[in-house]
Amino acid sequence: MTLIDKYGRPVNGLRVSITNLCNYNCIFCHREGVFNEDEYELNRSDWRFLFETAVELGIRSFKITGGEPFLRKDIVDIIRDIVELGGLVSIVTNGSLLDNYVDKLVDIGIDHINISLHSLNPKTYRELTGGDLDKILLNIDRLIENNIRVKINYVVLKQNIEEYMDLIKYAVIREIDLNIIELIPLGIDYSLWSSIHVPINPIIDYLERVSNGKYIRDFQSRPVYRVGNIEITVIKGFCNKELCSKCTRLRMTPSGYLKTCLFTQATINSRKYILNRDKNGLMNAFKEAVEKREPFFK
Numbered sequence: 001m002t003l004i005d006k007y008g009r010p011v012n013g014l015r016v017s018i019t020n021l022c023n024y025n026c027i028f029c030h031r032e033g034v035f036n037e038d039e040y041e042l043n044r045s046d047w048r049f050l051f052e053t054a055v056e057l058g059i060r061s062f063k064i065t066g067g068e069p070f071l072r073k074d075i076v077d078i079i080r081d082i083v084e085l086g087g088l089v090s091i092v093t094n095g096s097l098l099d100n101y102v103d104k105l106v107d108i109g110i111d112h113i114n115i116s117l118h119s120l121n122p123k124t125y126r127e128l129t130g131g132d133l134d135k136i137l138l139n140i141d142r143l144i145e146n147n148i149r150v151k152i153n154y155v156v157l158k159q160n161i162e163e164y165m166d167l168i169k170y171a172v173i174r175e176i177d178l179n180i181i182e183l184i185p186l187g188i189d190y191s192l193w194s195s196i197h198v199p200i201n202p203i204i205d206y207l208e209r210v211s212n213g214k215y216i217r218d219f220q221s222r223p224v225y226r227v228g229n230i231e232i233t234v235i236k237g238f239c240n241k242e243l244c245s246k247c248t249r250l251r252m253t254p255s256g257y258l259k260t261c262l263f264t265q266a267t268i269n270s271r272k273y274i275l276n277r278d279k280n281g282l283m284n285a286f287k288e289a290v291e292k293r294e295p296f297f298k
Contacts, residue, residue: 001056003058004290005293009245011249011293013059013248014061014062016047017034017065019069019254024094025129026116026118027127029188032262034253036265042256048078049274050282051085053279053286055085057286061087061088064079064090066092067254068096069091069092070101076101088111089110090111090113091110091114093115093116094129095115095116095139102142103146112148112149112151115151140176150176151178152176156181156182157183171232176230178232179232180234181237182197182200182236182238183196203234219248221246222235238297244296244297250286250293257271258289260289260292261294268285
């Protein structure tokens with residue numbers, strides 16, 4: 001089965017926030033667009049039921065995020081369930097807890113791990129996130145040594161834009177792909193966004209000059225530049241009609257509500273069907289979400 005919305009966009013991906021808890025305090029966090037959930041997070045068996053249903057509907061790509069997903073003690077089991085059900089799974093993390101999980105992740109079948117790395121300067125990194133840069137860099141090297149594919153997420157701000165060439169060099173040397181992300185005004189006060197936001201056009205101009213190739217990824221029309229042996233993806237999510245026109249993803253909140261878009265606050269109550277193990281009800285909730293999908297920027 002293939003789910004297709006009224007704009008002709010297939011829906012084959014699900015971005016799943018499995019917890020709102022986080023051990024970091026990033027000044028720009030958009031919290032996956034989830035701000036008012038008070039109900040308990042779904043447990044492992046709930047998630048497995050959800051993933052099984054989603055796979056039956058033709059959804060194959062699962063992006064696991066949080067909060068910080070590695071705060072959940074059952075995270076490895078959740079990932080294993082997705083793989084066993086036939087899904088392709090990747091995970092977004094700040095990387096601070098990975099030293100406890102590298103050995104467990106080696107043979108689990110994860111596609112890749114996105115690690116948020118917004119600065120190579122310890123002071124700047126701590127100011128932006130509250131975290132310990134040295135630990136993150138060590139954990140990235142541990143993943144590489146164990147042949148676990150890594151991608152870096154670099155959110156560009158006024159505080160770190162001057163580091164873009166250093167971060168590109170770091171990624172090229174380690175042969176890990178890099179996502180360069182422009183800050184969106186979501187989850188933070190507009191005044192704060194205005195004070196730290198900076199256009200990423202200078203970085204795009206640089207990539208146009210130094211890359212040895214470029215293509216447009218089908219998912220969200222993301223431009224991808226080849227530099228050395230890596231791919232650098234540019235992600236501009238705000239007011240980007242091209243991105244919205246090629247989005248193929250739904251979202252799921254920690255307590256089990258479907259969202260059609262990062263920017264919308266409207267949800268569909270799929271939680272009741274998950275808790276009651278009502279597969280037909282959950283399938284209909286997915287279909288309702290697909291029917292209601294609209295490009296946020298048109």
